[in-house]
Amino acid sequence: MNETLIVYGTRYGATPEACAVIQKILEKDYKIQVEIWDLENYRACPDLEEFDNIILASGIENGKWTKNSEKFLTKDLTGKKVAVFISSSFAGEKELYNHAFKNFLEDVISEYSEVNFVAKAAFGGRVPKKKLPKIASQALLTRLPEFQIDNRDWDKIKEWAHEIGKIFTAD
Template identity: 35%
Template sequence: MKKTLLVYGTRYGATAKSADVIATVLREKFNHEVKVVKLSSQSEDVEIANYDNIIVGSSIAKFSWTKRAKQFLKRDFTGKKLFIFISSAAITYPALESGNIDKYKKWKKMFLDRKVRKANVKPTSTAVFGGWVERNGKRSLDNWKEEDMIKWAEEIGKTTL
């Protein structure tokens, strides 16, 4: 059984929901033992030594990763399969919704590829997901699609067989 650690930072909850979907697919379809940890100022110091796979996720808001997810990328992932995702309604909306692939690639480069390069990590796979913004209990810019996480989780599962 593969052991997978999935850590994430979230602001409005979309990244948490994405993490849950990914973990469920890996458990149910690929028999992974998955530990999911929300990174926050109260979260424990997460040990990665006993895991085969590490998945790191962060929401993007105000052009920034969550602090703890950004810090987590500074770890030494030698000998691990690393997967990284971001979720943001503003990055993918309206670029993907309108089919503007060039704008999508620009945002992906700015908020995912550069962060990966700066952290000097070599992920097996990366992904950009939609998200939502919630203010006063009302959602806006909601372009979160569960099927995107399912597809990526299946890719991870096949990669880690």
């Protein structure tokens, strides 16, 4: 059995889109069975005993994980290979990447030393125009695309999927 559960919490939809790309690569290139679960429905989360590997993902807003993503880290993940990533517009900016990686990812997971984190990553995210400052005029807002910022690097996401595919299939 080499089954993987991807669980995520999202703010603006960037995280599940990254999860879908990762799922496709793991299934196609590494023959890993993958199930994706939105932690919005936390209570109905599948039984973790069925999975060898877990990928935990969280969208970031104001430096914070989604509530249920961070709560998921309190589950018994003993014996699981756990990969983790965040989606944050800060991580998509070269000059802010290290800040996002340390403060939004490493500082959070460092509190869970009992978890076997085998890979971690920070990817760009997106910010909808509705989150722009209120001083922006309505005329301006109607001319903007739905997402004012979308700085995800799809090649980086695919590269990481291959990295974890190799880790998950290694004995």
